[in-house]
Amino acid sequence: MMNFCNLCGGTLSTLVPEGDNRIRHVCGQCEHIHYQNPRVIVGCIPIWQNKILLCKRNIEPRLGYWTVPAGFLELEETMAEGAQRETYEESLARVNITYLHGLYDIPHIGQVYSLYMAEMENAEFGITPESSEVALFDAADIPWEDIAFKVVKLALEQYLQEGRRKDGQPFGL
Numbered sequence: 001m002m003n004f005c006n007l008c009g010g011t012l013s014t015l016v017p018e019g020d021n022r023i024r025h026v027c028g029q030c031e032h033i034h035y036q037n038p039r040v041i042v043g044c045i046p047i048w049q050n051k052i053l054l055c056k057r058n059i060e061p062r063l064g065y066w067t068v069p070a071g072f073l074e075l076e077e078t079m080a081e082g083a084q085r086e087t088y089e090e091s092l093a094r095v096n097i098t099y100l101h102g103l104y105d106i107p108h109i110g111q112v113y114s115l116y117m118a119e120m121e122n123a124e125f126g127i128t129p130e131s132s133e134v135a136l137f138d139a140a141d142i143p144w145e146d147i148a149f150k151v152v153k154l155a156l157e158q159y160l161q162e163g164r165r166k167d168g169q170p171f172g173l
Contacts, residue, residue: 043070
């Protein structure tokens with residue numbers, strides 16, 4: 001909830017502005033409309049020798065649960081650049097983006113996820129302030145009950161159901 005205008009400091013009201021169809025925060029002094037839009041989350045499903053790199057969260061939300069490396073897109077970077085940056089920040093892994101795996105809308109928390117498939121450049125990775133543990137998993141060993149977010153579980157399941165290893169064999173669950 002916003003209380004004050006970031007332009008003039010005036011008090012905000014919630015109302016439907018003229019010509020709009022949604023409740024917005026509007027400044028009573030300068031009449032500036034403060035739009036609140038979804039945040040873009042970017043990340044990767046990093047692969048090394050047919051294994052998936054996962055990170056155990058060292059931060060809230062979902063501290064202690066596993067996820068793919070992902071985070072908020074920054075200004076002045078493409079989604080793919082952001083996914084590479086987040087992967088390095090959370091796992092110290094360097095990756096090459098191969099393709100966009102999926103876009104996922106999560107309207108109840110105002111987020112849009114953009115997850116890419118990526119090949120790791122080498123087997124180097126490690127813990128970071130954001131990840132207490134980082135590990136490679138075979139499909140059969142993914143800790144499904146400890147995956148942090150439903151969208152990550154969905155993306156992993158879709159990848160494993162649709163994907164094939166480099167040798168042409170299915171991953172299987």
